[in-house]
Amino acid sequence: MRLSSVPMPIQLFDSLTRQLQPLAPSHADGVFRFYNCGPTVYAPAHIGNFRTFVVNDLLRRLLELEFGPAKVKHVRNITDVDDKTIRRSQEEKRALGDFTKQWSDKFHADCAALNCLPPHVEPTATGHIAEQIDMIAVLERKGHAYRTADGSVYFKVGSMPDYGRLSRIKERELQLGSALSGKPQTADADEKEDGSDFALWKAHKPEDGANAWESPWGRGRPGWHIECSAMSKKHLGETIDLHTGGVDLLFPHHENEIAQSECCNGAPFSRLWYHSEHLLVDGKKMSKSLGNLYTLDDLKAKGVSPMALRYALLAGHPRKQLNFTLDSLHAAEKALATLRAFRATLAASGSRGDEAVFAPVFAALHDDLNTPAALGALFTVVNRGPAGVDAAAFDRVLFALGLTLDAPVAPKADIPAAVAALAEKRWAAKQAKDFAAADALRKEIAAAGWSMLDRKDGYSLEPAKK
Ligand code: AMP
Ligand code: ZN
Numbered sequence: 286m287r288l289s290s291v292p293m294p295i296q297l298f299d300s301l302t303r304q305l306q307p308l309a310p311s312h313a314d315g316v317f318r319f320y321n322c323g324p325t326v327y328a329p330a331h332i333g334n335f336r337t338f339v340v341n342d343l344l345r346r347l348l349e350l351e352f353g354p355a356k357v358k359h360v361r362n363i364t365d366v367d368d369k370t371i372r373r374s375q376e377e378k379r380a381l382g383d384f385t386k387q388w389s390d391k392f393h394a395d396c397a398a399l400n401c402l403p404p405h406v407e408p409t410a411t412g413h414i415a416e417q418i419d420m421i422a423v424l425e426r427k428g429h430a431y432r433t434a435d436g437s438v439y440f441k442v443g444s445m446p447d448y449g450r451l452s453r454i455k456e457r458e459l460q461l462g463s464a465l466s467g468k469p470q471t472a473d474a475d476e477k478e479d480g481s482d483f484a485l486w487k488a489h490k491p492e493d494g495a496n497a498w499e500s501p502w503g504r505g506r507p508g509w510h511i512e513c514s515a516m517s518k519k520h521l522g523e524t525i526d527l528h529t530g531g532v533d534l535l536f537p538h539h540e541n542e543i544a545q546s547e548c549c550n551g552a553p554f555s556r557l558w559y560h561s562e563h564l565l566v567d568g569k570k571m572s573k574s575l576g577n578l579y580t581l582d583d584l585k586a587k588g589v590s591p592m593a594l595r596y597a598l599l600a601g602h603p604r605k606q607l608n609f610t611l612d613s614l615h616a617a618e619k620a621l622a623t624l625r626a627f628r629a630t631l632a633a634s635g636s637r638g639d640e641a642v643f644a645p646v647f648a649a650l651h652d653d654l655n656t657p658a659a660l661g662a663l664f665t666v667v668n669r670g671p672a673g674v675d676a677a678a679f680d681r682v683l684f685a686l687g688l689t690l691d692a693p694v695a696p697k698a699d700i701p702a703a704v705a706a707l708a709e710k711r712w713a714a715k716q717a718k719d720f721a722a723a724d725a726l727r728k729e730i731a732a733a734g735w736s737m738l739d740r741k742d743g744y745s746l747e748p749a750k751k
Contacts, residue, residue: 293648293651293652294307294308294309294351294651295307295308295347295348295351295650295651296308296651296652296653297344297527297557297559297653297654298559298604298653299557299558299559300451300535300558300559300560301450301451301557301558305653306557308348308351308526308527308557309526310352310356310526311524311526311556312522312526315352315356316355316356316357316358317348317352317356317357317358317526317527318358318360318521318522318525318526318527319344319345319348319357319358319359319360319521319525319526319527319528319529320360320361320513320516320517320521320525320527320528320529320555321338321341321359321360321361321404321528321529321530322361322362322513322528322529322530322534322538322539323361323362323363323364323404323407324338324363324364324389324392325364325367325369325370326363326364326365326370326385326388326389326392327369327370327373327374327384327385327388328373328388329388329391329392329395329580329581329582330391330392330395330580331571331578331579331580332564332571332579332580332581332584332594332598332609333563333564333571334531335395335399335581335594335598336531336561336563336564336598336607337530337531337561338396338399338401339399339401339595339598339599339687340561340598340599340603340654341361341401341529341561342399342400342401342402342687343599343603343650343654343656343685343686343687344529344559344654345357345359345402345404346402346684346685346686346687347650347651347654347685350681350684350685357405358405358406358520358521359402359404359405359406360404360405360406360407360408360516360517360520360521361404361407362407362408362409362410362512362513362516363385363389363392363407363408363409363410364410364509364512365381365382365385365389365409365410365411366381366385366410366411366496366506366507367410367509370384370385371492371493371494371496372492375492375494380495381411381495381496382411385411389409395580395581395591398581398591399581399591399592399594399595399687400591400592400595400687400688400689401687402687406520408516408519408520410507410512410516413512413515413516413519414498414507416515416516416518416519417507417511417512417514417515418486418498418500418501418507419515420511420514420515420518420545420549421438421485421486421500421507421511422501423549424440424485424545424548424549425438427548427549428441428444429441429444429445429544429548429549430485431478432502433476433477433488434476435476435488436486436488436489436502436503436504436505437476437484437486437487437488437502437505438484438485438486438502439477439478439482439483439484439485440482440483440484440485440541440544440545440548441478441479441482442479442481442482442483442544443479443482444548445544445547445548448540448544449540450540450543451535451536451539451540451543451558452535452536452537452539452540454536454540483508483510483537483541484508485507485508485510485511485545486500486502486505486506486507486508486511487505487506487507487508488502488503488504488505489503489504489505489506493506509538510537510538510541510542510545511545513538513542514542514545514546514549514554517542517546517554517555518546518550523546523550523552523554524552524553524554524555524556525554525555525556526555526556526557527555527556527557527558527559528542528554528555528557528558528559529558529559529560529561530560530561531560531561531562531563532560532561532562532563533563534560535558535560539558542554543555560604561603561604562603562604562605562606562607563606563607564598564606564607564609565606565607565608565609566578566579566608566609566610567608567609567610568608571609579609581594584614587611589611589614589618590618590621592621592688592689592690593614593617593618593621594614594617595687595688596617596620596621596688597609597613597614597616597617599656599660599686600613600616600617600656600657600660601656601657602654602655602656602657603654603656604653604654620660620664621688621690622743623664623667624663624667624683624688624690625690625716625743626716627667627671627679628676628679628683628690628713629712629713629715629716629717630670630671630716630717631671631674631676631679632676632713632717633713633714633716633717633718633719634671634717635676636671636672636673636674636675636676637675637676638672638673638674638675638678639673639675639678640675640677640678640681642666642673642674642675642678643662643663643666643678643679643681643682645662645665646659646662646663646666646682646685647659647682647685648662649661649662650685656686659686663682691705691709700735700746701733703733704730704733704735704746705746707726707729707730707733708726708730708735708737708744708746710726711723711726711727711730711737712743712744714726715739730746731749734748734749735747735748735749736748736749736750
């Protein structure tokens with residue numbers, strides 16, 4: 286469903302051309318192909334990671350509204366083998382697959398709490414070893430890769446004349462004095478022909494334990510970058526419409542993905558690239574050593590709802606660094622309560638109106654995901670009141686932002702869906718000051734064995750005392 290009231294296509298700032306570019310499917314089937322680098326699963330993702338995933342979820346939702354749900358294919362991988370996953374699994378004396386499953390399950394649960402839509406395909410690196418080996422073999426055959434004495438394989442950066450287009454590394458290196466053609470810079474670089482070459486295949490080392498796969502070059506495991514090239518190709522084809530991730534991935538990860546994919550396939554890799562900025566905490570980079578790293582569970586323990594976190598993460602412009610504070614979560618809870626009350630009055634008034642009142646919201650979102658402007662435009666409508674506002678159009682705005690306005694329900698017991706639905710209805714009736722309906726619903730809830738406790742900004746449900 287194309288939103289008739291939003292004349293502007295979705296535009297994103299493309300990191301490759303450094304210009305705003307309109308999004309459109311390039312394949313004849315009209316399906317927009319979108320790849321988003323996923324998490325490395327060795328610990329719970331932190332709220333900085335979730336900033337990136339929430340921004341990508343916003344994008345996914347806007348794409349669905351623009352092109353139709355069946356015309357968007359969203360792939361996001363799971364990095365389930367790398368130095369960190371191997372080392373941590375060994376510290377815990379657990380098999381790698383068993384260890385990473387725990388953290389990908391946790392990631393999925395957190396994504397669901399933040400109302401992020403699951404990608405259409407979620408491939409894992411270990412599930413695509415053969416595809417990665419195939420690509421490396423082609424690169425070797427075409428003269429873009431070489432093996433070293435220990436049985437590793439490296440990509441030969443010098444074999445690609447236009448390497449560095451995305452990060453403009455050559456321009457930067459010229460200013461800084463060449464590191465591109467410089468000496469080996471990393472610990473395991475002794476055997477590399479050039480310091481900027483990167484690993485496609487890593488020969489097995491004793492510290493890798495049982496985590497190795499057979500290959501034409503002997504036992505080993507893939508390098509990090511090749512997984513995304515291989516999984517993107519397998520699930521989206523050689524040329525995709527959009528590739529995204531946090532800014533830290535631009536170099537070397539995405540630069541190297543371009544090199545591998547284009548040298549292997551002989552076709553352009555991604556038409557557009559989008560990078561969102563980092564989340565800072567109290568003005569500093571989030572890190573373990575500074576003790577300012579938060580997970581969703583840390584915030585839940587402070588009584589923060591995941592939806593408030595989602596709102597707070599959306600409140601900053603995705604391409605600007607966002608300074609996270611606990612105060613921003615309080616502001617988010619208040620904003621959600623205002624939206625919840627507005628929806629209840631809309632529902633009660635059965636308002637039909639013009640969806641065009643929300644055009645400025647979508648116009649802002651289509652303009653490089655300008656979420657602060659979009660939320661500003663949304664509250665302009667909300668503050669004017671429900672007259673002439675279309676309830677379905679308001680729901681579409683909520684869908685785009687991925688905001689659910691269920692009143693926070695204390696997760697003390699498993700609440701049956703029917704009871705939760707009655708509670709939602711009663712809350713809406715109360716907001717609309719239809720106290721007769723609210724009372725009747727309270728009785729129905731009580732008859733089902735539950736009691737509803739009201740607060741100013743929401744309610745909770747508890748099993749009725751016998
Ligand atoms: P990782 O699990 O480390 O591969 O990271 C998953 C995603 O989170 C990547 O797209 C990173 O760019 C992104 N990311 C990492 N740190 C932050 C941060 N502080 N703020 C926003 N995004 C981040
Ligand atoms: Zn990637």
